[in-house]
Amino acid sequence: MKTTLIYSCLSACLILSSCGNSKSPDQQESIQEFPVLSLTPQKAALFEEYPTTLQGEQTVEIRSKVDGYIEQVYVSEGTIVHKGQPLFKIDANSFQQEMNNKNAAVLAAVANLETAAIQTERTKVLVEKKIVNSFELTSAKNAEQVKKAELNQAKADLSAARSKLAYTNIVSPINGVVGSLPYKIGSLVSSTSETALTTIANTKQIYAYFSLSQQQLSSFLNQYRGQQISEKFKNMPAVSLIMQDGEMYKTKGKIETLSGVLNASTGAANFKAVFPNPEARLWSGASATIRIPTQLNAAILVPKSTTFELQGKYFVFKMDDQNIVHNTAIDIMDAVTDKDYVVTKGLIAGDKIVTGGLGNLKDGMKIKPNFPTSK
Numbered sequence: 151m152k153t154t155l156i157y158s159c160l161s162a163c164l165i166l167s168s169c170g171n172s173k174s175p176d177q178q179e180s181i182q183e184f185p186v187l188s189l190t191p192q193k194a195a196l197f198e199e200y201p202t203t204l205q206g207e208q209t210v211e212i213r214s215k216v217d218g219y220i221e222q223v224y225v226s227e228g229t230i231v232h233k234g235q236p237l238f239k240i241d242a243n244s245f246q247q248e249m250n251n252k253n254a255a256v257l258a259a260v261a262n263l264e265t266a267a268i269q270t271e272r273t274k275v276l277v278e279k280k281i282v283n284s285f286e287l288t289s290a291k292n293a294e295q296v297k298k299a300e301l302n303q304a305k306a307d308l309s310a311a312r313s314k315l316a317y318t319n320i321v322s323p324i325n326g327v328v329g330s331l332p333y334k335i336g337s338l339v340s341s342t343s344e345t346a347l348t349t350i351a352n353t354k355q356i357y358a359y360f361s362l363s364q365q366q367l368s369s370f371l372n373q374y375r376g377q378q379i380s381e382k383f384k385n386m387p388a389v390s391l392i393m394q395d396g397e398m399y400k401t402k403g404k405i406e407t408l409s410g411v412l413n414a415s416t417g418a419a420n421f422k423a424v425f426p427n428p429e430a431r432l433w434s435g436a437s438a439t440i441r442i443p444t445q446l447n448a449a450i451l452v453p454k455s456t457t458f459e460l461q462g463k464y465f466v467f468k469m470d471d472q473n474i475v476h477n478t479a480i481d482i483m484d485a486v487t488d489k490d491y492v493v494t495k496g497l498i499a500g501d502k503i504v505t506g507g508l509g510n511l512k513d514g515m516k517i518k519p520n521f522p523t524s525k
Contacts, residue, residue, distance in 0.1 A: 185506040186469055186519035187456070191448035191499050196485035196492060197441045198370075199392070200360040202423075206351035206434035208324050213347060215317040216240060217340040220333055227331055230430075231322045231350065238347060240318040240339070249311040256308050259301035266294040326352040327430065351434035356427045358391060358403065360440050361418035366484075373444055379408055389423050391432075392439040401426050405442075444485055450497055451490040452480070456505045467504040467511050468497070469519060475504055477513045 222239035225231060273290040276282045329349035333339055339347065362370055376382040388402035403425035412419055423440060425432065432438075457464045457480070468478040480496035497503070502519070504511060511517075 181516055181518050182507075182510065183518040183520050184475075184504050184511070186502050186517075186521055187453075187505045188521065189450055189452070189497060189499055189501050189503065192451055194446045194449040194451055194487060194490070194492065195443060196446060196449075196483070196487055197390075197443045198485045199439050199441050200362070202358040202360040202391075202438050202440045204432055204434060204436045204438055205357045205359065206326065206353040207355040207357065208326065208350075208352035209434050210323055210326070210350045211346040212237060212320060212322075212350060213341065213343070214238075214240060214320065214339045215341050216245065216314050218242075218244070218318065218338070220335050220337045220339060223331065223333075223335055225328045225331075225348075227328055227348075229328045230326075231328060232325050233322055235322045236319060237322055237328075238320040240320070242315055242318040245311065245315040245318055249308065249315050252304065252308040252311040256301065256304040259297065259304040263294070263297040263301050266290070266297040270294045320347065322350050324350055324352050325354075326350040327434075329434075349434075353427050353430055353432065353434055356425045356432040356434070358423040358425060358438065358440050359420060360423070361416070361420050364412065364417055364419070367419045383407075387443050389443070390441040391423075391425055392441060393432075394437055399425065399432065399438075403440075446492065450493040450499065451487070452493055452497065452503060453490055453505060454486075455489075456503055456508070457491060458508060464491070466497070467508060469502045469504060469517065472516070473519055474514060474516050475511055478503075 218240040220238055221241045224236045224238065231237070270287070270290040270293075273282065273287045277284055277287045327350070329351060331348050332345050333347055371379070371382055374382040374385045376385055383405060386405050388404060390402055391399040393399055403423045405421055405423045407422045409420040452466060456466055459465070464480050464482055465477050466480060467475040469475050478496055480491075481494045483492040483494055485492060504517070
């Protein structure tokens with residue numbers, strides 16, 4: 151009886167022990183499944199974007215060279231004009247009167263010179279006949295020279311008056327598009343006015359200016375073959391322009407120049423890209439974004455959707471060999487693709503990251519990985 155009791159107790163202990171070591175179905179299902187990606191080096195066509203300011207091939211400020219009231223405005227904003235086409239007419243009455251006065255002064259000077267020349271000839275005859283001494287002849291010649299000088303001065307004054315009169319007709323110095331027109335008919339303008347009458351921009355070609363810091367400059371130039379800067383420009387790819395409304399400009403451009411001197415205040419290097427603008431869709435003075443493509447042969451790419459940002463840094467959930475995920479900080483290139491970031495630090499080939507359900511993850515959490523099946 152005693153022996154039977156002992157065996158019964160042992161059997162009960164074994165059953166309890168077995169029950170204690172088994173896990174319930176709820177406990178087994180607590181490890182959630184998440185999609186996981188194993189990283190491998192890939193070829194990547196990337197692009198870098200920089201803010202840019204657009205300027206026309208030529209942009210000329212139109213200013214009045216004389217003081218006066220605007221009598222006529224021959225163009226309106228946005229008008230396409232040609233070199234020599236009239237733009238403004240300044241009231242010319244006072245300048246016409248001044249030219250008339252200067253013309254009269256020239257006629258008077260001509261008459262005075264003729265009189266002096268006659269006097270010289272008469273004095274010369276009298277000297278030859280020894281009626282007067284040679285001093286009289288010298289005086290007559292000097293008087294004639296003075297009248298010649300007075301005539302030259304009168305002609306110069308007349309030329310200046312004609313120029314002022316001509317300046318009342320303001321014409322376009324180049325082919326281009328008319329800018330804003332701050333002055334209307336009746337406005338008083340002068341050669342010292344701070345605001346220009348308008349600007350004329352030749353926008354057949356548009357220059358897009360953008361800047362790179364000293365740190366960015368070397369890595370940017372080292373991507374391209376060539377010893378000289380001119381050789382590197384030849385090997386740079388065509389670049390795209392994203393207009394302010396987000397639309398991609400249909401014609402690609404080319405980077406052509408790099409300033410030889412860094413900006414003293416910012417330490418930046420200034421580049422110029424050139425875009426054809428036959429349909430005048432790009433405007434001088436506008437802002438845009440320039441997109442520069444680049445190619446990498448062994449890049450570590452992570453989908454943008456797998457990252458999250460904290461205090462200006464990017465993170466992913468990296469899974470270790472025990473299927474435990476960890477918040478991992480990464481550094482990324484400025485260059486990106488439409489869907490991916492290029493990782494420069496924090497991840498290497500062979501690392502595994504979680505690609506979905508990030509909102510349900512916590513640092514140190516164990517997961518069940520679900521790797522995508524290859525097709």
